[in-house]
């Protein structure tokens with residue numbers, strides 16, 4: 135069987151909700167996706183039957199231990215991590231980045247250079263700027279080309295030096311949708327002797343993640359962007375993690391990964407994350423057999439998940455192409471991202487646009503009245519909006535379909551827009 139949209143949609147109760155008889159169209163996915171029944175059920179099951187703190191001798195505590203272990207294994211499969219004890223759970227990506235930056239700072243000296251990108255969400259920018267301020271580090275900026283919406287990696291070569299200690303770049307932009315060549319960026323950084331911190335929050339929901347192939351030192355993502363609960367997950371290379379002094383309280387374990395997980399975790403969140411990974415695995419198993427060959431080095435859930443991501447991305451590329459073509463046919467609209475048909479491989483389906491006369495907020499509000507959910511503004515991609523010259527004018531409208539959206543929903547948006555854009 136190949137991709138079966140109806141079978142997928144049936145698993146997401148939120149997709150069937152209506153308001154005053156009007157269906158909901160969720161294009162707000164880059165800010166958070168809906169969850170399948172299995173995710174909510176796993177969280178409920180954890181809370182109702184396995185609710186205890188970890189490490190006890192009694193049944194509910196052993197059950198909670200098992201939930202946590204299962205979730206770590208699931209995320210190791212999702213990321214192709216060499217080992218599940220390199221997988222650290224946290225409240226969200228921003229919190230773990232701020233937290234880890236404190237430990238990473240202990241490896242850095244005044245005058246060391248860190249390289250940040252103009253294409254990144256502020257969660258992979260400002261924690262490092264704050265660290266630089268605290269420690270007297272030099273910040274260098276990797277710009278992107280505002281016409282191609284991609285990095286020029288020759289510029290990266292010029293920016294890297296023997297003083298560069300850390301390179302922080304996103305897997306995909308939450309505003310332009312560009313997928314970055316993080317594998318090449320990590321190779322260049324490694325050759326210069328720098329560590330790499332990859333923000334995979336917007337790539338992980340759309341493309342298969344393989345941290346070993348990427349060759350990064352850290353990879354961080356958020357499961358609420360990939361059909362799971364509000365939870366952040368960081369993978370770190372073991373030998374790098376082992377060099378970092380963890381900021382923790384004394385009785386907390388000194389071992390990985392526990393030493394980087396502050397306080398009591400959301401065990402129900404772990405359960406939900408695992409169910410989200412299993413959701414991908416079930417798609418891989420039932421719909422993506424023809425994609426499995428590419429991942430023949432993996433087996434079991436790891437293979438199913440990666441095959442599923444490839445299958446879903448193929449479908450998402452169709453959605454992106456349809457959406458972009460439709461937007462470009464509407465007078466006054468500028469798509470703030472890659473538009474060429476043969477370049478859909480290099481972008482996620484998150485499509486931002488501006489209009490010559492109508493403000494993004496006005497458009498988002500008018501679409502909301504028709505129960506079409508989109509975001510407007512800079513969406514925390516502050517440097518991106520500044521580089522594109524749209525920061526002061528209200529940012530952009532962001533339409534973010536995922537694999538549970540349909541061509542029909544995109545058509546509804548495209549049909550609604552002309553009236554919305556008539557001043």
Ligand SMILES: Cc1ncc(COP(=O)(O)O)c(C=O)c1O
Pocket residue numbers: 164165225226227228229255257258304306307308333335336355356365366
């Ligand atoms: C690219 C990117 N990085 C980081 C974040 C922050 O993630 P979190 O909400 O998990 O802190 C977001 C949130 O939208 C994002 O899109």
